[in-house]
Amino acid sequence: MKDKLVRFGVSLEGELLRRFDAYIGVEGYDNRSKAIADLIRKEFVSDAFRRGEDVAGAVTIVYDHHKREVVNHILDIQHDHGGIIISSQHVHLDHDNCLEIVAVKGRGAQVKLLADALKSIKGVKHATLSVTGTGK
Ligand code: NI
DSSP: OOOOOOOOOOOOOHHHHHHHHHHHHHHTOSSHHHHHHHHHHHHHHHHHHHHTOEEEEEEEEEEETTOHHHHHHHHHHHHHTTTTEEEEEEEEOSSSEEEEEEEEEEEHHHHHHHHHHHHTSTTEEEEEEEEEOOOO
């Protein structure tokens, strides 16, 4: 159910507002309200993550599949964290490299544990964790 919109006034220093308008223009917003709402939600997601509350997100890793021990290690860790993994997508980037996107939903601390475990595997060339809200 969509919540009713409420208007409120905000007072900002002129220079801060000019920078904000420039920023949201670059980001593609055509009005301040949506940009402010998104910034608030972004901060709430960060806060939920820090507090260990439920978040959703994606861990993205790149690795060379020729190193079989790396592949096995990645699989072991994903099975160990199966409770928070929604799905994973594997893409063959080129002859050597694989990209894997692991969609997760769970407590912030658990999500971080999984991301850290995957990131620290010797042979994983690159890893990122993107955290977003659960939509609630
Ligand atoms: Ni592959």
